[in-house]
Amino acid sequence: MFRKSVAVGAGLMVVLLLAAALPGAVLGANVSSGAPADTGKITVAAWQAALIAFGYYLANSPWLFGLAFFTLYRPLVAGFFVGCILGDPAQGTLIGAAINVPYLGFISAGGTLPADAGFAGWVGTTIALAGGLDPTKAIPIAFGLGLVGTIIFYGRMAADSVFAHWADARAEKADISGVALMNWLPGQALLFVISVVPVFLFALNGPAYVQDALNRLPAWIVTGLVIAGGILPAIGIALNMRFIFRGSVIPYFFIGFILMTNSHGSMSLVVIAALGLALAYLHLSFVRGLAPVKAEVDVASAPGPAVAAAPSIDGAGSGVHLTRGDLLRSWALWTFFAHANYNYERLQGTGFAHAMTPIIRRLYTTEDEIRAALKRHLVFFNTEPNFGNIVHGTVIAMEEQRANGAAIDDDAINSVKSGLMGPLAGIGDTLSQSTITPILLALGIGIAGGTASGSAVPTLTGATGNPLGAIIYVVLVSIVIVAIGYTAWMQGYARGRTFVTELLRSGTIDRVLVGAGVLGNMVLGALAAKFVVVNLAPTVTIAGAQLNIQAAVLDPLFPGALALGLVVMTWWLLRRVSPLLLLSIYLVFAIVAAYPFFGPGQANSSDFSYQACTSSLLHPYYPCGAPPAPPAPTVAPTVAPSTQP
Amino acid sequence: MSLRLVRIDDRLLHGQVVAVWLRALGAQRIVIVDDATARDEFLREVLTLAAPQGVPVEVHDVATGAARLIALAATPEPVIVLARMPRTVLELRHAGVPIEVVDLGGMGSGPGRRRLHKTISVSPDELRELRELEQMGTRVEIQIVADDRPIPFRSLDSGS
Structure with a gap:
């Protein structure tokens, strides 16, 4: 998995770098297209790159009361801080939120890491924000970075074994402080170096490289990246669905999705979360019953007399x-x-x-x-x-x-x-990594990433980010995680084994998980409606009028039906196919789906100027006969190309 | 073949199993075979209660576990089998449990143990037992979580 991840990630990067190196003419680049123009570049100064590199180190470090993994490591939060460093917190948060969506199902258990979400967040946001990239384009680029970033994690996991033996040597001398020191000093010194150096270089040079590469790529491939940015979130959402999209709480996912699409993306995630909480209570009361599910607690029978309870403090x-x-x-x-x-x-x-x-x-x-x-x-x-x-x-x-x-x-x-x-750990990972964190992240991302106003389809172009999304997430997740950790520690000391059996028998955890499942499905459904974008571009001619299939046929029946279908299909596929393979398939599909096959008179055109009526599978270029009007403002035109002859 | 995963893991049931493998395989039952755990009433209860709702956990010693697994292997119900050490799996195999693949998921390091791969270390005895399993026709693979590519034990075991 590790080698494969790095290979796929490196492949993505190489394609971008090659594109930057090849003369534009070879690739037929820089033709005007419907792809959004990227504007508002920022030059990353050395001190800014250093701060970003330090931020990435902090995200993997122990210095934030163990909360870095739940906060700075998440692209949503990284995006906010990169935004602050580069002078645009709102846009930074928006980009971070977009980058975070494919990582919603992110889990690191027992020394495994599917991808380095922190690297994707810190470097990805820097490249997108400084390069003035559309947030949607940032999603696939950051995902590639995240795969490459796992090198840092695995390098550190291997090297740190050595320091464990240094700690052994101190223990042999009964040196208490020495053991403590060996647990943090060498490991952190190493981590600092292997984190700060690559991120500094990426932050300083990455934006220009990527920007250059994108300018040299054929327009339809860049459009493919935008389409990928609409499709990849389905993988993150579906990975998370593997944990909570189960049993009696499944319908809440659809409720969340429908609420969001039918309010044209304008409904606040906070409102949806509040509805979710209310429904969670009703679900537990009426569907499951609030009484303990498992047998009544029988403290007397809890075994383990020797270690059942500690003497009082x-x-x-x-x-x-x-x-x-x-x-x-x-x-x-x-x-x-x-x-x-x-x-x-x-x-x-x-x-x-x-x-x-x-x-x-x-x-x-x-x-x-x-x-x-x-x-x-x-x-x-x-x-x-x-x-x-x-x-x-x-x-x-x-x-x-x-x-x-x-x-x-x-x-x-x-x-x-x-x-x-x-x-x-089984219960804890289920609680913290696959329930609490993704649900709160989904909430934060939903608050952070708005859809551009007045748009019929979800799009991040022209949308304004909301830093509150990152801040609310950090506050909530910190409170919950610290509260769990403190309670577990103190109760474990005071009541030992009795606490474990009582807690497990009472069914409390089960009720929390089911309730969180209701809330999580609502929020996740709403998020899917906001971030997963599938727009059929081809038109059909009916009674002389050209009708866009998506806008004229599908949306009036069930807005977002294709996006919903994609998410559910991805969830189903993930039980059979590895996420990485699916990711590769989706990337290729997105780029193929951007190639302008369709459109009257243009089907076999070798002229990619797209100025006449052409369309790819998932991205309309210009309507027939309409004069080109670059730069086109949105990912997908908000009005269907429907009325031209 | 309903024994979807036969895993040697000294932590038995934990995050990788509950949060990753269980979901990835869609398994509906977990069978833990370990003599010491089967004798410990407290651990037995914790393990039974620690799995997600709707996934029954059974804890057996080798003798009853073998009979139970032979019965389960004949049903279509997808099952995850967890054992703490190679000897248990070898004993199950000798007792006639049909095991095609055994997965090394977590074997901690310690004095006298040699590291094969990341979080997988083996003692000389365990190495012999794993080789014996291979000789009996059971493939031994290292696959920490479901998304990893399985690594054949043979490719890491230079001595065999």
Whole structure:
């Protein structure tokens, strides 16, 4: 997958660079076409490129309380910040939002990364904004960048394994601070270099290269990129649908879609989300019943007496006890540094040991005890770093009991860690990565990316971005993720295994997922209506009048029917075909669909001046007989070419 | 062939399985075969409850697991089988469970373990067991998540 991703991404880039290098005449470039003109270029100064490169590093770094992965790493948020750096936050947010849509189904689990969404967001927005590109064109270009960007992630995963062994050496010397240091310093120094250098170069030179390449490409291929920008979002939306488009909540997707298309894209995503919340409540009350789905909680039968609950904090009596401060410090260290030295060999192993340092300091005094504890927690570990914190809480309670003489051996602690980390990661990833983040992102993207006013079909050309979309998303996702992480940590410590079984038996998580499914489907449906664009361009002649099939026949019946069909078909295909293969097929299809086959008298024309009536499958050029009027203002003309002879 | 995925993963049921494989394969049942887990009432319950609604999880030891899998393999219901280590799969195979492909999904590193590929490390014993599986006609592949291209174990195992 990794090699394939990079190959596809690199292929895309090479095509662009080749186009930039070849003389325009070879490719028959620069003929006027219906493709939107790109205007308003910005020159990226060195200091701006440096800031952008630093922003990309931050997006992968631990320094933002572990929230970078949920915030700066997402193209919507990256777009906002690139916009701020380059002096146009609104347009930056709009481009970031557009780039983010194909990544709605993005999941990184257990050291796998389908594409580097952060690279796509930071570099893609820079190239599109500085090059004055239409946001729709930015989508396929950024997607190619995202595939290339995975090199950084995999390089780091491989190199960081070495630093885990450096941490081992410190543990052998019972050096608590040394283990902590090894978890962040070498890994972050490496990450800083391999992130900042390529992004700086891309940000500084990329816009001119891409701009140049686009100018030299034949107009219909550039148009193909625009069409791809309307089709690729279907893949992101369908990838996300794999998680939430299931069972009794499926209809809400269509409700969201229909609300958006029938209000001509003018309905606020916030209103749709509010409706979704109301419907989620009704759905849970009437379709599912609000009572616990699973068996009543029977606390008495929850097993695990030795580790069921920790002694109360600050509890009286002899022995060493953890303070609330120890717990908070430990939680903060984990939240910051869980992924600071993420690597193939141990995944979050060194992060776990780092988080345990305040606990080990409090509980153990002799060198042997400290060495044993450090080594115990440096082993392979991986869970979802927020909901999975139940494991840490439970383990801390066990360590405390052990330090006070309870008969808890290494095996007991290891079996809780290795037994719980998997199942809790399963639930945690489902909650945070495949439910909460995409739904909030969809909301933010919907707020950020408006459709140009007065347009019958969704188009981003001439639309104004709304930075509020990025800001609202960041605030909401941060609150939810931190709340989950904190609660899991503290409850895991206070109630251990009992908390796990009680929580799972109560059916709370299941209800949250179903409710989120209702809301998510509504928002996702609305987003599909906004970002997925399929416009049949050919016309038919009926009673002497030329009628555009899309505008005259399809839209009056069911606006957006083709886009909806494409999304559902993509969802169906994704169960059989890999996303990358589908992406390649769609890209080729988009470019073929831009070739001007159709139109009276022009079917076999070798003259690509498109000034007469020609049309491709998905993009109309000029109406028959109409004088060319470049630059044409929109992706697809808002009025069907219907009345000409 | 309804045993859609037979996976060796020391974390058993986790994000890659629940969020990626389950969706990608459209599997409707997860069968976990592991002697130690089958004995641990707490873990058994957590695993049973951790899967998404509507996907039943069964936890068996090798003896009952083999009988159950032979029965399930004859039905059209798509099933994901999870085991913690190669020996379990070898025992299942010896007990007559039809396993065409076994997927190495996650085998952590540790002292005495050699890294084959990214997150896949093996001990010398496990290496022998995997070779034996190949000799019995079960293909051994590394495929962490569904979108990865499967890598044949043979191409990484220089000693066989």
